[in-house]
Amino acid sequence: MGGGLTHIGDAGEARMVDVSGKETTARRAVARARVAIGAEALARLRAGDTPKGNVVETCRLAGIMAAKRTADLIPLCHPIALADVAVEVTVGDDGVVEIIASASAADRTGVEMEAMTAAAVAALTLYDMLKGVTKAIEIRDVVLIEKDGGRSGRWRRGEEARDGDRREDTAP
Numbered sequence: 001m002g003g004g005l006t007h008i009g010d011a012g013e014a015r016m017v018d019v020s021g022k023e024t025t026a027r028r029a030v031a032r033a034r035v036a037i038g039a040e041a042l043a044r045l046r047a048g049d050t051p052k053g054n055v056v057e058t059c060r061l062a063g064i065m066a067a068k069r070t071a072d073l074i075p076l077c078h079p080i081a082l083a084d085v086a087v088e089v090t091v092g093d094d095g096v097v098e099i100i101a102s103a104s105a106a107d108r109t110g111v112e113m114e115a116m117t118a119a120a121v122a123a124l125t126l127y128d129m130l131k132g133v134t135k136a137i138e139i140r141d142v143v144l145i146e147k148d149g150g151r152s153g154r155w156r157r158g159e160e161a162r163d164g165d166r167r168e169d170t171a172p
Contacts, residue, residue, distance in 0.1 A: 016076050022108040027149035031115040033099040033123035036138040041130045042095045051132035056089045058129055063087035063101050063122030067114040077113050080105050085114065087122050099123055100145070112147050 037045065044050050052058070064085045071079040088100045101118035103111040120142045127137045146156040 014076060016078065017109075019078060019108040022151075024106055024108050025149050026104070026106050027109070027111045027147075028102065028104040029110060029112040029115040029147040030100065030102045030145040031112070031119040031143065032101075032145050033119040033142045034140040035097045035099070035123050035126050036095060036140060037097055037126070037130055038095050038134050038136055041133045041137065042091070044133050045091060045130065050129060052129045055126065055129040056091070059089050059099065059122040059125045060087045062125035063099065063118035066121030067101065067103050067118035070114045070117045073117060074113055078107075078109050080107050080109065080111060080114060082111065082114060085118060087118055089122065089126075096140075097126055099126070110147055110150050112144055115147075116142055116144060 045055055048054075064087055066073070067085040068082060071077045082103055082105050084102070084104045086102045090098045090100075092098065099119050099122045101115050101122065103114040103118065105111050105114075120139075123139045123142065127139065130137055143157065144155075146154070148154045
């Protein structure tokens with residue numbers, strides 16, 4: 001019944017993929033989230049006048065913590081012994097905050113979900129930290145920027161993939 005799908009068993013049940021036969025290799029992934037916060041929140045953030053304290057540092061820490069808990073949040077993800085997680089938060093003059101999260105490990109499966117979870121939770125934390133200023137905050141996108149390692153090798157958003165699909169960065 002699974003029809004060759006990797007996460008569907010013969011009886012149609014969800015299952016975790018067995019990666020025990022895969023080689024342990026260096027894995028790395030980078031994800032991005034963009035969050036529009038508006039002029040008032042931007043001014044208050046820059047002035048350090050926000051209701052809940054240091055917004056940027058709290059978002060960074062939330063992203064790192066989230067990456068470490070990805071397997072607890074996403075049902076069929078494997079627990080990964082992360083070697084490094086980094087989250088950078090850049091506040092743009094246009095009122096858009098860019099969050100770049102990276103994750104790396106030596107493992108049998110990739111760290112794309114850890115990087116994307118870090119970016120997503122950092123973006124949600126940004127909303128939480130600034131919702132006392134405005135509720136009109138908009139999380140615009142959470143996307144994988146690049147990944148490297150494993151059987152599929154390197155992939156970068158906007159470049160030709162091995163399978164011939166064209167992946168383009170359509171986010172503003």
